[in-house]
Amino acid sequence: MNETFVGMPAFPEAAQKALGNGTLRGNLRHATHTIRAKRAAAVAEVSDWAELREAGSRIKEHTLRHLDRYLEQLEESVTAAGGTVHWAADAAEANRIVTRLVKETGESEVVKVKSMATQEIGLNEALEAAGIRAYETDLAELIVQLGEDRPSHILVPAIHRNRAEIRDIFRTAMAGWGRPAPEGLSDSPAELAEAARLHLREKFLRARVGVSGANFMVAETGTMVVVESEGNGRMCLTLPETLISVAGLEKVVPTWRDLEVFLQTLPRSSTAERMNPYTSMWTGTTDGDGPRAFHLVLLDNGRTDTLADEVGRQALRCIRCSACLNVCPVYERAGGHAYGSVYPGPIGAILSPQLRGTASEIDASLPYASSLCGACYEVCPVAIDIPEVLVRLRERVVEGGPAVREGNRVVLRPARGHAAERAAMRAARWIFTHPDALRTGQRLASRARRLRPRTLPGPGAAWTRTRDLPEVPAEPFRDWWERTRGGKEETK
Amino acid sequence: MSDRERVLGRVRRALADVPEDDTPYDRAIPRSYAREHGVRSAEETVELLAENLADYRAVVHRCAEAELPVLIARLLAARGAKSVLVPDGLPSAWLANADPVPVPDRAESTPYELDAVDSVVTGCAVAVAETGTLVLDGGPGQGRRRITLVPDHHICVVRVPEQVVASVPQALERLSPTRPLTWISGPSATSDIELNRVEGVHGPRTLEVVFAGVIPSVGGAGRPEGTPASVGE
Ligand code: SF4
Numbered sequence: 236m237n238e239t240f241v242g243m244p245a246f247p248e249a250a251q252k253a254l255g256n257g258t259l260r261g262n263l264r265h266a267t268h269t270i271r272a273k274r275a276a277a278v279a280e281v282s283d284w285a286e287l288r289e290a291g292s293r294i295k296e297h298t299l300r301h302l303d304r305y306l307e308q309l310e311e312s313v314t315a316a317g318g319t320v321h322w323a324a325d326a327a328e329a330n331r332i333v334t335r336l337v338k339e340t341g342e343s344e345v346v347k348v349k350s351m352a353t354q355e356i357g358l359n360e361a362l363e364a365a366g367i368r369a370y371e372t373d374l375a376e377l378i379v380q381l382g383e384d385r386p387s388h389i390l391v392p393a394i395h396r397n398r399a400e401i402r403d404i405f406r407t408a409m410a411g412w413g414r415p416a417p418e419g420l421s422d423s424p425a426e427l428a429e430a431a432r433l434h435l436r437e438k439f440l441r442a443r444v445g446v447s448g449a450n451f452m453v454a455e456t457g458t459m460v461v462v463e464s465e466g467n468g469r470m471c472l473t474l475p476e477t478l479i480s481v482a483g484l485e486k487v488v489p490t491w492r493d494l495e496v497f498l499q500t501l502p503r504s505s506t507a508e509r510m511n512p513y514t515s516m517w518t519g520t521t522d523g524d525g526p527r528a529f530h531l532v533l534l535d536n537g538r539t540d541t542l543a544d545e546v547g548r549q550a551l552r553c554i555r556c557s558a559c560l561n562v563c564p565v566y567e568r569a570g571g572h573a574y575g576s577v578y579p580g581p582i583g584a585i586l587s588p589q590l591r592g593t594a595s596e597i598d599a600s601l602p603y604a605s606s607l608c609g610a611c612y613e614v615c616p617v618a619i620d621i622p623e624v625l626v627r628l629r630e631r632v633v634e635g636g637p638a639v640r641e642g643n644r645v646v647l648r649p650a651r652g653h654a655a656e657r658a659a660m661r662a663a664r665w666i667f668t669h670p671d672a673l674r675t676g677q678r679l680a681s682r683a684r685r686l687r688p689r690t691l692p693g694p695g696a697a698w699t700r701t702r703d704l705p706e707v708p709a710e711p712f713r714d715w716w717e718r719t720r721g722g723k724e725e726t727k
Numbered sequence: 728m729s730d731r732e733r734v735l736g737r738v739r740r741a742l743a744d745v746p747e748d749d750t751p752y753d754r755a756i757p758r759s760y761a762r763e764h765g766v767r768s769a770e771e772t773v774e775l776l777a778e779n780l781a782d783y784r785a786v787v788h789r790c791a792e793a794e795l796p797v798l799i800a801r802l803l804a805a806r807g808a809k810s811v812l813v814p815d816g817l818p819s820a821w822l823a824n825a826d827p828v829p830v831p832d833r834a835e836s837t838p839y840e841l842d843a844v845d846s847v848v849t850g851c852a853v854a855v856a857e858t859g860t861l862v863l864d865g866g867p868g869q870g871r872r873r874i875t876l877v878p879d880h881h882i883c884v885v886r887v888p889e890q891v892v893a894s895v896p897q898a899l900e901r902l903s904p905t906r907p908l909t910w911i912s913g914p915s916a917t918s919d920i921e922l923n924r925v926e927g928v929h930g931p932r933t934l935e936v937v938f939a940g941v942i943p944s945v946g947g948a949g950r951p952e953g954t955p956a957s958v959g960e
Contacts, residue, residue, distance in 0.1 A: 266922045286760035297755040300745045303738045316905075322731040374928060375919035391919055398920055424920040428928050435929065440838040456904040466876060466915035466930025473872045474838050484734070489752055491904050495896040496760070498910075502858075506918055509779060510858035510895075513930060514910035515872075521907050523834040524871040539737035545744055642737040 245596040245658035246604045247665040250569035254669075259570055262397045263387075267561045273507035274558060274614070280509070281499065291496045292618040295552035298489055299542060305454040305487045306533065312457030316519020318529040325641070326536050330361035333446065333479055336530055337367050340477050342443045348461065348468040349373035350448025351555060352481045352534055354386065354577040355590075358446070369446065370412070370438050372467035374431050381408035387571025387579060389557040390505050395570060398422040405430050413437060435467065445471035445526065449482040450554070451497060452531075455490050458518045459531070462501060464511050472515050478526040484538045485551040497554060500616040505556035537590030543639035546627045550585045552617040559611035559621065565604055565666060574601065581611035585624040592640055593632050593647070599655035602628035603662035632659050763893035764857055772856045773887045773938065779859025780936050783913025784926050789938040792886075799848060799882060800824035802935055806880050808845035814870025821848060821884070832870040841877040847931075848882045849875055852908075854891045855898045859913065861885065861936065862898060864906040872909050881931040883911075887940040 253259055278284050298305055310320045323329035337345055345362065347353065347369050359369040359380075371380040378393035379386050382404040386392030393401070402422040409416040414434045420426060447468065451460040459480060461468050472478060488494070502511045520529050542548050560566050560580030571579035575597040576587040584605055588598040602625050611621040631638065633656070635649035650656035728736075767775065777787045790798045795818075803811060803825050811827040822829060830836075830844050850868035851861045861883050863869045868884075875881050885891065892898050902908060915930030926932065 262921070270922050281761075281764060283760040283764070286757070290757055290760055293756050297750070297752060300742060300749055302742065303735050306735065306738070322729070322734050324730045324733045324737075328730055372929075373919070374917045378919070391922060393919060394922070401920060424923055424925040425927070427920055428917055428925045432928055436842070439929070440842055453904065458904040464915070465917045465919075465928035467928070469872065469876045469909065470929055473876065484738070491899065492896075493756075495899050498895050498899075508783075508912070510855075510860045510910070510912040512783070512912050512914070512916045514908075516904065516908040516910075518904050518907075521865070524865055524907055525873075533734070535734045535737065539734065539741050542738065543741035548741075639737075639741065642733065642740070 245661065246569070246573055246575070246600040247658070247661040249573035249575065249597075250565075250604070250662075250665055253570035253573050254568060256570075258397070258400075259395050260568065262395050263567055263570055266391070266394050267567050270507060270561045274504065274561065277503040277507040277509065281503070284500075287496055287500050288616055288618055291500050291554075291616055292552060294488055294493050294496060295485075295554075295617050296549070298487060299485065299548055299551055302484060302487070302542065305489055306484060308454040309452055309457060309487050310533075312453075312455065313519060313529075313531055314457075316457045318457065318519040318531055321530060321532045322535075323532055324535050326356035326534075329356050329481060329532055329534050329536065330358055332532050333358060333481065334361060334365045334367065336477070336479050337362065337444055338365070340444050342367075344368040344370065344438075344442070345444040345446050345479075346370050346372050346438055346442040346471045346475065347376075348445070348447045348463065348471040349376050349392075350446070350481060351389065351577055352448045352483050353446060356481070356534065356536060358481065370435070372435050372438070372471060373463075374428065374465060374467075377431055377435070378404060381405065381412060383408075385572055386577055388560060389555050389578065389580070389582070391557075395572070398424060398427065401427055405434075409434050435470075439467075439470040439474055442471070442475045444477045444479065445475035447471055447478065447480045449480050449486050449531075450501070451494060452482060452487045453489075453491055453494065454487050456518055458491065458516050460494065461515045462498075462511050463513050463515075464506065466513055469513055469515055472517065473525045475526055477528045477530070479530045479532065481532045481534055483534050483536075483551075485553075501554055501556055504554075504558045504614070504616040537592075537641075539642060540592075540639045541586075541589040544589065544627070547585070547589050547624050549619050550582070550589055550624055552619055553582050553586065554617055555582075556616055558614040558616065562610040562614050563605075564608065564610070565606060568669060569604065574604065581605060581621045582619070585619075585621055585628065588628050588632075592638070593628065593650070593655065596655055596658035599632045599650055600658040600662040602632060603659045603666065606666050629659075632656065761894075762896050765893075767856075767893065769888040769891075772893050773891050775893075776854055776856035776859060776885075776887075776891055777938070779856065780913065781859075783859055783916075785859070785913050785934040785936050787936050787938065789887075791941055792939045795821050795884065795937065795939055796824040798937060799884075800826065802882055802937075803827050803846055803848075806846060806933070808880065810844045810846070812841070812844050812847040812870070812874045812878060814847075814849055814868055814874060816867025816869075817848065817850065818868065832874045834871070838873070838877060841873060844878050846880040846882065847874050847878045848884070850884050850886070851890060853898050853901050854885045855893075855895060856891055857894050860895075860898070861911045862902060863909045863911065864902060865908075866906070872907055875909065875911070876930055879931055880933045880935075881911075882935045882937060884937045884939050887938045889940075 375393040388394040405416040566580040574583040584601045635647040808827045852864040914934040
């Protein structure tokens with residue numbers, strides 16, 4: 236199994252390192268605070284947000300409960316529309332399939348549009364090993380690729396880089412990958428975008444194979460949906476002759492109509508826009524328009540293991556909007572890299588330990604990388620109760636018990652006394668000894684207060700009792716002040 | 728065992744807790760959300776579309792259908808376009824006055840050839856007011872997906888009010904999933920540098936939208952016919 240960030244230190248060590256990096260913290264703080272405010276405004280614009288959220292959550296939940304049926308239907312629809320469907324039980328198989336498909340075209344390079352699934356399986360590395368070069372074309376992915384870096388955010392993988400750093404990366408690395416950065420490149424975002432446009436255009440124009448992920452796949456019609464901003468997605472989806480899309484099983488939705496919910500909630504929740512600049516929808520192949528061959532690789536890689544847990548399965552509803560990252564006080568301080576996977580932040584803390592299991596130190600410590608403040612649940616457009624799943628996973632780390640790994644029922648041994656437990660406890664201590672990480676979450680936290688478990692179940696209960704889960708006040712001071720103007724209006 | 732059987736088998740075992748008579752799709756999804764947000768006249772809906780397009784830096788022009796040839800010729804000239812991509816089914820009158828060399832949208836054209844063309848003129852399938860979105864479905868006058876992508880300047884004609892809907896749900900009702908669809912909301916943009924929106928990455932950096940039809944602009948009474956109002960710049 237290809238796990239991207241092998242040898243990652245456990246969460247607390249990585250988080251501590253990030254805290255010591257002032258530039259990184261500044262970049263992250265600036266970016267997350269900006270997007271938070273914008274998102275709130277974009278959400279406030281639609282009066283029926285609560286109903287849309289409920290519908291989105293139920294569509295996903297229903298689909299997951301009948302996933303076998305919808306996957307078979309999807310396969311049938313895609314095939315009928317001229318596409319070919321492949322199934323991959325794990326990362327290695329998915330990489331084998333994509334490598335073979337690229338080789339069959341006779342090409343030795345592919346253009347890629349940002350895709351979490353292909354990062355998760357380490358596709359670029361697998362292709363590289365087979366002599367195929369994969370060019371990332373999303374601006375942030377390009378920054379990460381050129382900087383030989385790791386993604387730190389779902390939506391904006393280079394969120395930890397500021398404009399001056401980006402300019403330096405472009406200046407030093409672009410030439411090694413193709414067209415060099417223009418002479419005298421400044422750090423203005425417009426100039427940086429222009430440099431990326433020029434650098435990538437030559438790659439788009441000559442590309443014969445495109446690789447993408449998918450935001451949604453419609454079972455009844457076989458329609459694939461990719462939501463993006465820059466137009467690099469459209470380039471990869473329409474210019475090449477062969478298109479290979481790698482998508483997690485959970486990306487399927489039952490009907491065409493279901494898109495009306497997610498096309499409203501996803502853009503507002505992720506980039507805080509009424510609508511993102513470009514959305515592409517295609518169904519199989521179309522004569523004379525776009526790729527002549529379309530392959531869909533359906534990826535399991537731990538998803539069915541996640542599905543097997545009745546509490547944990549809700550993590551598969553995620554539409555990767557990244558709103559939970561942007562509000563998370565722990566993410567803001569720890570940085571995306573500390574989560575040791577392509578899925579950082581609150582969603583990463585519940586997804587990675589389920590996709591990969593809780594055997595490694597990093598995965599065992601992730602469920603503790605949270606103050607359970609509940610802000611992530613509040614903003615989630617598909618109402619994933621992240622705190623609930625975190626508690627469930629803590630229980631699994633501490634107590635062990637039945638779980639499913641790679642399709643097999645297993646009984647996990649309690650981590651007690653093992654390195655994994657120590658890593659987990661260090662993560663918890665890290666959270667509790669950084670009161671600023673707790674404080675920032677409070678305002679939202681008290682709104683989500685009912686969600687916050689008072690104690691952990693089972694042996695975890697003893698653990699929480701001795702370790703003082705800090706109380707979240709019913710109404711934080713600042714809210715009380717704003718509401719009452721310092722008590723003056725209290726009597727009204 | 729194939730990976731297909733393996734994966735489907737895992738899914739079925741994972742869902743052992745789901746009862747045979749689980750709530751069916753039709754009853755499982757509450758559809759209490761709005762079909763559109765607010766109540767607007769057709770004119771107000773068109774106005775909202777103009778506002779939202781402009782908010783994302785598209786440039787909006789208006790004219791009567793008969794004035795399209797003059798307006799389009801003027802926009803192409805102002806841009807300094809030497810060549811213009813022309814999709815099949817575009818009303819020939821639209822480009823009757825235009826100077827740039829017309830380049831037909833052909834399956835055989837290479838991306839390099841498209842890259843050498845300055846502008847593209849298309850119609851659209853539907854426009855969504857609440858989100859400021861144009862949807863192209865490859866129908867007559869819209870062309871292959873790539874022709875509205877590679878050139879740096881896109882002029883898109885929307886027939887108002889008939890091609891304008893208020894909301895995303897209404898747009899999906901009008902569209903067919905069997906066609907390749909491109910939803911366009913403003914010129915290409917990125918938020919990847921410090922989460923600031925910067926217009927202009929890989930798609931057309933200039934998007935001009937022409938409302939064709941007789942819709943009096945709200946508060947714009949007295950604007951003489953034939954002087955297209957532009958917002959957004
Ligand atoms: S868990 Fe919810 S808020 Fe977080 S990325 Fe997924 S959908 Fe968005």
